[in-house]
Amino acid sequence: MxxxxxxxxxxxxxxxxxxxxxxxxxxxxxxxxxxxxxxxxxxxxxxxxxxxxxxxxxxxxxxxxxxxxxxxxxxxxxxxxxxxxxxxxxxxxxxxxxxxxxxxxxxxxxxxxxxxxxxxxxxxxxxxxxxxxxxxxxSYFMQNLTTTLLPEIVKQKSITLPSGKAKFNWIDVKNIGEVTAYLILNFGKYQNRSFEITGTENKNFAEVVDLMSEITGETISFQSINPIRFYFKKRKEGIASGFAAVMTILHFLPRFQKEPDISDNFQKLTGKKPTSIREFIAREKEKLTGIQQ
Ligand SMILES: NC(=O)c1ccc[n+]([C@@H]2O[C@H](COP(=O)([O-])OP(=O)(O)OC[C@H]3O[C@@H](n4cnc5c(N)ncnc54)[C@H](OP(=O)(O)O)[C@@H]3O)[C@@H](O)[C@H]2O)c1
Incomplete structure (x- = not known):
């Protein structure tokens, strides 16, 4: 045991x-x-x-x-x-x-x-x-939409970030939990290796809000602002300086990087397809529209 x-x-x-x-x-x-x-x-x-x-x-x-x-x-x-x-x-x-x-x-x-x-x-x-x-x-958690970004989505029907047209790779935290549990339970077989765990789609925020609008029936918009304005906006909302800085860097730096790599590790290890963004938005529709708190 x-x-x-x-x-x-x-x-x-x-x-x-x-x-x-x-x-x-x-x-x-x-x-x-x-x-x-x-x-x-x-x-x-x-x-x-x-x-x-x-x-x-x-x-x-x-x-x-x-x-x-x-x-x-x-x-x-x-x-x-x-x-x-x-x-x-x-x-x-x-x-x-x-x-x-x-x-x-x-x-x-x-x-x-x-x-x-x-x-x-x-x-x-x-x-x-x-x-x-x-x-x-x-890669980038789909659940950022239902946690850190949720208050603005529900109250203002918008997402404001310094990310411009940068593409993110979107992964469901449930997929990460499943593959991690599998790796823990089979530690000896996979030890001393690293596994990128990604979804199959690279999308920018403009594309994601379009999908959200289509699936929820609400008009959700995306606004890109400069990183300094974003940082102070987050501070004004009461977010601690360290976390506001991490949010700024996490969403600003990808503008200068190449698109994220897409890995098939999740499918190879679990035999399943990772959640698509469309499936995630449909599953979390009530949260995203504020029906479920
Ligand atoms: N967001 C993304 O897109 C993304 C992508 C890739 C990697 N990551 C990485 O994922 C990690 C965050 O994971 P998460 O989203 O699961 O975090 P989370 O939801 O904020 O959970 C943090 C956990 O740590 C516990 N914790 C906090 N301070 C603690 C302390 N002093 N002692 C004991 N436990 C403590 C919390 O427990 P309590 O219930 O007591 O608060 C909670 O269980 C970060 O390292 C981040 O860089 C994030």
């Missing part, structure tokens, strides 16, 4: 990883590493066999107990934590000291090419510390 510890279990990716570990797994023990156990339990009403351990990325005193007798650590970087030496080095050293050898890290597409992003530094650190690893490198 394997013991699998899932960090970020209550977030977009973590919820899906836990869901698919439960669906695909027969004999591993699945443990959610969470800040607030009582609160986290409410998010998993049906996962009867799921266990919980207290864990805080920002509190090294929680590491040892959380990492006790774990075979595979699923690690992600919460969006607000960027300082790798301050937070991830002690965490990974504690994992090592507690005997963890296998790490699956949720990275991002292109992390190996971009020296400035934390995911690149975390990948390097995992390798330097000689863990067996799998790096999952997904």
């Amino acid at each position: 394997k013991r699998i510890l899932v960090t970020g279990a209550t977030g977009n990716i973590g919820l899906e990883v836990v869901h698919y570990l439960n669906v695909l797994n027969s004999d591993s023990e699945i443990i959610a590493a969470v800040r607030d156990i009582a609160d986290a339990k409410l998010k998993f009403p049906d996962a009867v066999n799921l266990q919980f351990r207290q864990f805080d990325f920002e509190n090294p005193d929680t590491f040892s107990a959380a990492f006790h007798l774990v075979d595979v650590l699923f690690l992600l970087r919460p969006p607000q934590i960027s300082e790798v030496d301050r937070f991830f080095r002690p965490l990974l050293l504690a994992a090592k000291a507690n005997g963890i050898r296998n790490v699956v890290f949720l990275s991002v597409q292109g992390a190996e090419k971009s020296k400035v992003i934390p995911h690149n530094k975390i990948e390097n650190l995992i390798q330097q510390l000689e863990f067996n690893y799998i790096f999952v490198r997904p």
Whole structure:
């Protein structure tokens, strides 16, 4: 029996990883590493066999107990934590000291090419510390439409970003959760490799709002603004400076890069087709129109 510890279990990716570990797994023990156990339990009403351990990325005193007798650590970087030496080095050293050898890290597409992003530094650190690893490198989440971009979509029927005509590759977080769970459960077969996980479509925001308008029946528009204006707009909306900066860079830089690569890893590993943008919008129509909060 394997013991699998899932960090970020209550977030977009973590919820899906836990869901698919439960669906695909027969004999591993699945443990959610969470800040607030009582609160986290409410998010998993049906996962009867799921266990919980207290864990805080920002509190090294929680590491040892959380990492006790774990075979595979699923690690992600919460969006607000960027300082790798301050937070991830002690965490990974504690994992090592507690005997963890296998790490699956949720990275991002292109992390190996971009020296400035934390995911690149975390990948390097995992390798330097000689863990067996799998790096999952997904493209742009479709769920950005139903999370960070949703308030403006619902209230103003618009999306404002500094992305111009840049094309993004769109992937469903459910697809990422499914393939990640598969890789965790088959760690030995795929270890020490990296997997880009993408959908099959590269589309810019003007194309995506057109599809949204067609499927929802509402007129949703897209406006591209300059990155400095965008950053201050987000700050004015109350978004923390670090996250506003990440949102600006994430949506502005692709204007100067080539179109994202499209990978068939999802299909190869799961035997399924990834969700199309059209399917995603149809599935999430009630959220996107504000009917479902
Ligand atoms: N958005 C995209 O298009 C995209 C694309 C590729 C890669 N990514 C990467 O995906 C990652 C974000 O994943 P996500 O969307 O699943 O994030 P998310 O929904 O914001 O979830 C973050 C998770 O981390 C937990 N967490 C936050 N701070 C913590 C702390 N101090 N101690 C313990 N747990 C803590 C949260 O728990 P609580 O419930 O306690 O808050 C939550 O479970 C980032 O590294 C991002 O760069 C994003």
